[in-house]
Amino acid sequence: MSDAFTITDEQQDYSQYDLNANPFPYSPVPSEDPEIYCGQxxxxxxxxxxxxxxxxxxxxxxxxxxxxxxxxxxxxxxxxxxxxxxxxxxxxxxxxxxxxxxxxxxxxxxxxxxxxxxxxxxxxxxxxxxxxxxxxxxxxxxxxxxxxxxxxxxxxxxxxxxxxxxxxxxxxxxxxxxxxxxxxxxxxxxxxxxxxxxxxxxxxxxxxxxxxxxxxxxxxxxxxxxxxxxxxxxxxxxxxxxxxxxxxxxxxxxxxxxxxxxxxxxxxxxxxxxxxxxxxxxxxxxxxxxxxxxxxxxxxxxxxxxKPLTNDHLNDLVSNYLRRERNGSNEGSSIAPFTDEGLDEILQRSQGNVRQALAICSRVLDAAVEENQEMVTPEFVQESM
Structure with a gap:
């Protein structure tokens, strides 16, 4: 009889996106001393x-x-x-x-x-x-x-x-x-x-x-x-x-x-x-x-x-989170692997709510790694939810 599930401490590999790790919180509750603030x-x-x-x-x-x-x-x-x-x-x-x-x-x-x-x-x-x-x-x-x-x-x-x-x-x-x-x-x-x-x-x-x-x-x-x-x-x-x-x-x-x-x-x-x-x-x-x-x-x-996030707010927010875990080859304001259209879909699904948007980004990025997805498109966001 095989195990119903497997527990491991092995980390996922995000290097294909020039990332050391998933920078988005799995439970988007503010830390005691936040390092990032992309407020209005x-x-x-x-x-x-x-x-x-x-x-x-x-x-x-x-x-x-x-x-x-x-x-x-x-x-x-x-x-x-x-x-x-x-x-x-x-x-x-x-x-x-x-x-x-x-x-x-x-x-x-x-x-x-x-x-x-x-x-x-x-x-x-x-x-x-x-x-x-x-x-x-x-x-x-x-x-x-x-x-x-x-x-x-x-x-x-x-x-x-x-x-x-x-x-x-x-x-x-x-x-x-x-x-x-x-x-x-x-x-x-x-x-x-x-x-x-x-x-x-x-x-x-x-x-x-x-x-x-x-x-x-x-x-x-x-x-x-x-x-x-x-x-x-x-x-x-x-x-x-x-x-x-x-x-x-x-x-x-x-x-x-x-x-x-x-x-x-x-x-x-x-x-x-x-x-x-x-x-x-x-x-x-x-x-x-x-x-x-x-x-x-x-x-x-x-x-x-x-106020609820706008497209520009979400773009800045995602860019800042990603920059924290960049390997160094892509330190600009890149939102890759997210596309502009992919972020538009996330914004729509979260209705501009910061907490929900970060949670979706975290979930979608993990799904992209598991499925070896090159870019996070609107279609992939829809499939991942």
């Missing part, structure tokens, strides 16, 4: 303007990117985030979807920053204090950590002053204590849990002299604002927050939806500088928000819409 110029221009405005002036500015499912909202947000992550003067966080309310947005943002980044910020603040109250001159988190580890600076020397200063800066003493406790081995996990709004027991809070629980939207807004104020004190330009799948707020009850939008509005009102929020949202939900929640939508100010 009006969208790129609007995002560049929004981001550059905050970077150059420090004044808060916000934007909503709308588009149908699969038209590239997540890809656009993640690509923008990947560009900003290379900068050392901003803090960037991504929220996959807003969850059940603003506290979930805050929680996901802090989680995206991560334990190590938050601990690093705590050491940076201690360094700023140590430069004033000791004879040392630590520049940056690692220098401060080394001084503490080597015993050149005692935490008991600087922590009381650090908490006092950070409390003044943030107007939130419990937040200040939690941040500083990120550097203590015995309590840094408790501090992290409190800062992420996961909740800790009263005894654990007491050990850090923290009196409040970070357990509702109001406290989330307060903690977010405290973090931003700490960053400005440290010389950062500000915070960038990317909130994806914002349309999921429509699944909340009217009361919870309004509470979430009000909390984001309060965050914007309390942070006229140092905050840039970019939302990805389905157009129909954003229209509802604009018509029903004027106080919130007016704070955003601007919207830019991702």
């Amino acid at each position: 110029q009006h969208v790129s221009d609007k995002i560049s303007s929004t981001v550059s405005s905050m970077l150059s002036t420090g004044k808060s500015k916000h934007l909503v990117v709308t588009g149908k499912y699969g038209n590239g909202k997540s890809h656009t947000l993640k690509y923008t985030r990947s560009l900003l992550r290379d900068r050392d003067d901003v803090v960037v966080g991504y929220v996959a979807q807003p969850g059940e309310g603003f506290l979930d947005i805050y929680h996901e943002f802090i989680y995206d920053l991560g334990f190590n980044r938050l601990q690093e910020l705590a050491y940076e603040f201690l360094a700023s204090v140590a430069r004033d109250v000791t004879e040392t001159n630590p520049i940056g988190a690692s220098a401060m950590e080394s001084l503490i580890d080597d015993g050149d600076v005692l935490l008991s020397e600087i922590v009381p002053e650090a908490i006092r200063r950070l409390s003044d800066v943030t107007k939130f003493a419990d937040f200040a204590r939690a941040i500083i406790h990120m550097v203590y081995e015995d309590t840094n996990l408790y501090a992290w849990q409190w800062l992420t709004a996961e909740g800790i027991r009263y005894e654990q809070r007491k050990e850090m002299e923290i009196h409040s629980a970070l357990d509702d939207d109001t406290m989330g807004v307060r903690a977010f604002t405290a973090l931003k104020n700490m960053l400005l004190e440290l010389g950062y330009t500000g915070i960038f927050v990317f909130v994806d799948e914002f349309e999921s707020i429509a699944r909340l009850s009217p009361k919870d939806e309004q509470a979430t939008l009000n909390s984001i509005r309060h965050l914007m009102d309390q942070n006229s500088s140092g905050l840039c929020m970019l939302f990805g949202c389905a157009p129909e939900v954003w229209q509802d928000v604009m018509s029903e929640y004027h106080a919130f939508s007016e704070r955003i100010g601007e919207e830019v819409a991702l």
